[in-house]
Amino acid sequence: MESVVNGTRAETARPAAPRAKRDWLRLALPCGVGLLFLLAWDLSVRFSGSDLFPKPMDVARAIVELIQHGLLVKYVVASLFRVSWGFALATAAGVPFGLVLGWYTRAAQAFNPLIQIFRPISPIAWIPVAILWFGVSDAAPIFLIFLASVFPITVSAMAAVRNMQPVYVRAAKNFGLSEWELFRQVIFRACLPQIITGLRIALGIAWLVVVAAEMIAVNSGLGYLIIDARNAGKRYDLVVAGMLMIGLIGLGLDMLVRKLENFDEVRWGYANRS
Amino acid sequence: MNCPAGQSGLGKRPLNARAMSTSPFFSLRRTVGGFAIFWLVGVTLLHGWMNLHLFAHTGGTKEYRFRIGFLPVTCHLTCPVTDFINRQQTGTSIFDPVRFNGWPELKEAYLSGYTPATFILAPMAIALREQGVKIKIVYLGHRDGSALMVRTDSNIYKIDDLRGKTIAVPGRYANQRLLLYRELKARGMTLDDVNLVEMPPPDMPTALYSRAVDAISSGEPFMGQTELDGYGRCLYQAKDVWPGFISCVLAVSEDMIRDHRPQVQELVNGIAASGKWLDTSMDHRMEAAQFVSTLYYNQNPRLLAYVLSKPPDRVKYTNLKPTRANFEEIEMLGKAAGMLQGTAHFDDYVDTSFAPDDDKVVEQNYEPKTQ
Numbered sequence: 237m238e239s240v241v242n243g244t245r246a247e248t249a250r251p252a253a254p255r256a257k258r259d260w261l262r263l264a265l266p267c268g269v270g271l272l273f274l275l276a277w278d279l280s281v282r283f284s285g286s287d288l289f290p291k292p293m294d295v296a297r298a299i300v301e302l303i304q305h306g307l308l309v310k311y312v313v314a315s316l317f318r319v320s321w322g323f324a325l326a327t328a329a330g331v332p333f334g335l336v337l338g339w340y341t342r343a344a345q346a347f348n349p350l351i352q353i354f355r356p357i358s359p360i361a362w363i364p365v366a367i368l369w370f371g372v373s374d375a376a377p378i379f380l381i382f383l384a385s386v387f388p389i390t391v392s393a394m395a396a397v398r399n400m401q402p403v404y405v406r407a408a409k410n411f412g413l414s415e416w417e418l419f420r421q422v423i424f425r426a427c428l429p430q431i432i433t434g435l436r437i438a439l440g441i442a443w444l445v446v447v448a449a450e451m452i453a454v455n456s457g458l459g460y461l462i463i464d465a466r467n468a469g470k471r472y473d474l475v476v477a478g479m480l481m482i483g484l485i486g487l488g489l490d491m492l493v494r495k496l497e498n499f500d501e502v503r504w505g506y507a508n509r510s
Numbered sequence: 511m512n513c514p515a516g517q518s519g520l521g522k523r524p525l526n527a528r529a530m531s532t533s534p535f536f537s538l539r540r541t542v543g544g545f546a547i548f549w550l551v552g553v554t555l556l557h558g559w560m561n562l563h564l565f566a567h568t569g570g571t572k573e574y575r576f577r578i579g580f581l582p583v584t585c586h587l588t589c590p591v592t593d594f595i596n597r598q599q600t601g602t603s604i605f606d607p608v609r610f611n612g613w614p615e616l617k618e619a620y621l622s623g624y625t626p627a628t629f630i631l632a633p634m635a636i637a638l639r640e641q642g643v644k645i646k647i648v649y650l651g652h653r654d655g656s657a658l659m660v661r662t663d664s665n666i667y668k669i670d671d672l673r674g675k676t677i678a679v680p681g682r683y684a685n686q687r688l689l690l691y692r693e694l695k696a697r698g699m700t701l702d703d704v705n706l707v708e709m710p711p712p713d714m715p716t717a718l719y720s721r722a723v724d725a726i727s728s729g730e731p732f733m734g735q736t737e738l739d740g741y742g743r744c745l746y747q748a749k750d751v752w753p754g755f756i757s758c759v760l761a762v763s764e765d766m767i768r769d770h771r772p773q774v775q776e777l778v779n780g781i782a783a784s785g786k787w788l789d790t791s792m793d794h795r796m797e798a799a800q801f802v803s804t805l806y807y808n809q810n811p812r813l814l815a816y817v818l819s820k821p822p823d824r825v826k827y828t829n830l831k832p833t834r835a836n837f838e839e840i841e842m843l844g845k846a847a848g849m850l851q852g853t854a855h856f857d858d859y860v861d862t863s864f865a866p867d868d869d870k871v872v873e874q875n876y877e878p879k880t881q
Contacts, residue, residue, distance in 0.1 A: 288716060288719060288720075309560070310560045310561055313553060313556045313557050313560055313561065314557055314560075314561045316553050316557075317553045317554060317556070317557035317561075320549060320550055320553050321550065321554075324546065324550060363615070363618075364614065364618050367615060367618040367619055367622055367624070368618055368621060368622045369622070370622075371619060371622050371623070371624030372608065372610075372615070372619050372624055373624075374557075374562075428538075451611070451612075451615070452615060455561075455609065456560075456561040463611050464611070464808055466611070466710075466712040466713060467582045467611065467712045467807065467808060467809060470715075470739070496538070496542065499537075499538040499541070500538075502538065
């Protein structure tokens with residue numbers, strides 16, 4: 237185990253030059269791998285002789301075309317809107333529900349089998365149900381994204397309570413905290429690091445299902461871009477451009493959630509783990 | 511307690527990275543709460559402005575408006591043409607066309623009531639009626655406009671050569687399946703003699719190009735696309751083997767017929783007038799290829815122009831009043847092919863009261879600007 241303080245000492249003890257070199261490598265290594273990937277992609281398309289699968293430059297031109305037509309920003313906003321609301325609703329429902337299930341054994345016994353039945357069902361299987369319930373408005377993809385992310389959030393919150401050190405609860409009870417205060421002040425805070433990990437995984441899943449969610453007849457979004465490009469004949473450059481944008485925004489969202497780990501309320505949970 | 515994957519190095523982060531978190535102003539609750547509200551409000555406003563056009567002036571009309579489902583295929587061309595011409599002439603349209611990308615979603619949107627009117631495969635509409643769905647066919651979408659394509663270098667030159675081959679069709683209730691059944695039957699074969707796979711029409715050209723299937727059959731423009739790109743050869747056109755072939759129809763819910771009869775009549779009149787407009791002049795078709803491709807289908811205008819002109823009778827939009835003889839043939843073939851149960855008949859699923867006789871249809875009063 238390495239504490240924050242120990243880590244800080246190690247950092248400050250190092251000379252400046254190797255640290256600068258290390259920072260440079262942190263950027264250069266992924267860029268190098270990325271360039272190699274692009275090169276391999278380009279060469280494999282050239283050697284295969286396929287005129288259907290696009291080369292990296294075709295995809296870059298497709299992205300420029302989307303920007304010029306003002307579609308890229310519109311589609312990114314539409315997808316972010318659906319994922320944001322689906323994920324926000326899943327968080328609002330999943331975290332309290334998971335904490336309750338983790339704390340009250342009887343509640344877990346009652347609900348856990350149902351959760352485990354619903355959890356493995358792919359959002360694609362829910363598409364007909366979503367259309368029948370919500371038509372093809374934004375509510376349908378939001379519902380699908382909610383379904384995809386609510387179960388990982390619930391299960392991680394439930395597991396967090398189960399794994400919590402009992403000493404926190406015993407100490408809180410000695411101070412005479414009410415049940416509500418116990419949940420708010422102790423259980424929630426003790427479980428926060430693990431909940432954040434669950435949220436991070438769930439956000440990845442929520443963004444992952446955006447293509448499936450936008451297969452419904454919405455007329456905007458990056459998933460729609462991919463489905464729509466299939467109608468447009470040989471526009472596989474647009475398909476790959478949509479895939480690339482989904483990947484890049486997914487990376488950005490993950491980096492955003494990881495920023496939460498900088499807060500003391502979350503950081504302690506990681507720093508003290510062995 | 512085990513450390514989750516990817517988190518083990520967190521303890522190595524320098525303390526100065528925590529500067530934000532140590533400030534009382536940037537507490538976790540305040541930062542995350544504030545950011546979440548800002549993000550949700552921001553992205554909602556942007557989405558409302560850019561995609562839903564919530565802040566655009568709509569004119570505030572109180573008239574009944576309804577949605578109509580369609581797919582980006584030539585079988586449904588009269589839907590966007592009617593919408594476009596209505597908007598050009600009056601600045602608005604009585605309906606909102608909703609474009610789908612596949613038959614299942616289109617059908618489910620109809621069942622949910624989201625689209626009380628829809629362009630739909632004729633056998634699918636009949637099958638829905640058999641299952642008790644309140645649906646009525648009020649007009650046809652087109653005549654002909656389907657084909658079976660093989661690769662140019664394929665050794666399939668006649669129907670008999672299809673034996674044992676893999677053929678893609680759009681779905682269980684696709685009329686292209688009936689067309690194939692009819693052709694095979696005429697040569698003493700059945701659908702069991704070929705390997706049928708179901709595939710969304712937009713994926714068919716690529717499947718043929720990559721030799722994933724031996725033949726493809728669907729509506730246009732996906733068949734014409736293989737010709738235009740140089741790797742597809744037509745084995746048969748619907749117009750040559752089943753003249754007057756019907757694939758898609760315009761259907762509305764019985765509730766809409768009961769509650770909004772004038773609007774159904776206006777819709778049918780508009781679709782009929784657009785069909786006549788399309789079949790009156792090649793200039794009209796070329797104009798439609800331009801605005802439909804760019805505004806409704808997101809396809810290359812050259813592709814739509816190709817299938818609407820080569821040959822000109824590849825797909826037709828006149829003579830669209832539903833007739834008993836046509837549908838009884840579909841019923842009979844559908845039952846024989848195992849697609850339909852045969853429990854719904856012409857009067858159950860067709861309402862001819864809206865469809866004008868072909869000689870009484872007046873074409874849209876709209877002249878192309880690019881003449």
